[in-house]
Amino acid sequence: MSRIAIVGGGIMGLGIGWYLAREGADVTVFDRGRAGRAASWVAGGMLAPHAEAEPGEERLLPLLIEGHKQWPAFVEALEEAAGVSLDYRTDGTLVVALDADDARKFRFWYEYLRGMGQPVEWLSGYEVRKREPHLSREAVAAIWSGHDYHVDNRRVVEALKRVFVQAGGALREETPVREIVIEGGRVRGVRLDEGVFEAETVVLAAGAWSREIEGLPPDIRPPVRPVRGQVVILQMPPEAPLLHHVVWCMDAYLVPRSNGQLLIGATVEEMGFDATPTAGGVFHLLRGAWELLPAVYDLPLTEIAVGFRPTSRDDAPILGPTPVEGLVMATGHHRNGILLAPLTADVVSRFVLTGELDPLAQPFTLARFLSQPA
Incomplete structure (x- = not known):
């Protein structure tokens, strides 16, 4: 079975990891600090694609609406698996x-x-x-x-940590990824302080730090x-x-x-x-x-x-494939990270497992930036 490394243990990395681990994948999540304690911890937990829609974001709105639709089933599955309440509230x-x-x-x-x-x-x-x-x-x-609606995002990330490990995933906290190792146009793994962790697939879900990790060719570095x-x-x-x-x-x-x-x-x-x-x-x-x-x-x-x-650069997420074989992105969510977490977990995990990208996510790959200066 191929090995998957996820760089970043926020709500994106943990969610993708959980979805993959449930399918029996060999997946390890690496976080530079404590998983879930960066942007995912400080967020407001608002799930508000309707009231927050703004002029100029019409292209993004269908993605946000679908992300909102996925939350009830996500909450039900996560609460059942973790045995905790996520304080998911539909008050308006x-x-x-x-x-x-x-x-x-x-x-x-x-x-x-x-x-x-x-x-x-x-x-x-x-x-x-x-x-x-x-x-x-x-x-x-x-x-x-x-x-x-809104949800307690801190409860969500703590629950995701638990269910990810319960499903067979490996969580390595306080383990910064120094470099994404690329050889011959495909990923080989990630470089840690103790050496290279070999993996056939690397998911870059390091949030605001996604551009800072070494090893990516200049034109592949996400504009985040x-x-x-x-x-x-x-x-x-x-x-x-x-x-x-x-x-x-x-x-x-x-x-x-x-x-x-x-x-x-x-x-x-x-x-x-x-x-x-x-x-x-x-x-x-x-x-x-x-x-x-x-x-x-x-x-x-x-x-x-x-x-x-x-x-x-355009306030929209960067999802899915890149020109580097085996390198997948899940970053750039701006203020919609909590809202889009279930959808991102679904779309990215399915792409990793099947090689097929949901049509809803196709406008949001890295490809839209590759013809523009970084």
Whole structure:
């Protein structure tokens, strides 16, 4: 049986690894640190292709919608295999305007979403506060997207670690891949500190670090860069949460968890791999959250976290084959990593096993960049 090496132990690498291991594949996941503790750990866990659709992303929308459709079955299978709840919630999402200017912008966005066939509704300020009584009295209107959900991404990656190993996969944490070894136009394996781990297939799922790994020819290096996101986590009383839905405003989004955590995110910063939290970033998030939900003022602040979105040149994922035989990519998901995790696991694992790429993923291979300067 051929050996498969997956570079990167985030939600992509673990998901692909689990799908392959379930089919009896000999698969090893390598992570430079603790698996699942990079971008997958800091994400908001929002599954919101409807409310988040933006002008210019029409080509990407079918992929996002299909990714959303795969989540219920993914949750069911993962919860059963891991024996844990993933806090998958179907409460819906509110995009809230706090003044007339916001309302005009969101109304334009709402009309665009409706024109794209998205199942969204326009709510008055009274209707918004009826759904979420603790919101600011300044709330004047909102877009309601009842089909946009969320999940506790931290529970997901911890569950994936467990089921991947249970299915027969090998997980090697604190094991950085120094180089992807290529000989004669095909992969031979990956170079570790102790030597070469030979593999017939290498899946590059290293997120924002995918471009940094040595060994790839210059024209094959994926055009992926880190986009920093800072998040703040507060603690609500679990028995009396301030929010029941994901809520967006112009300056922040708020994600409630069943354990009472309230995640506030996220900055968007071109700062390379600088993981230092900043006063300005935290202030921006807390101010936006306070304007939307004044009662956050008295909540304990339990965590400040920084992650790096793996962002491709066109903000869309890079999936599937490359000109190097045996080298497969699963990176560049930008802000859609959690949403697209089940679909990516399905598409990439099937390609590795059968050599056939799902037509839905064909516009998102590395080939679209190869005629452009890196």
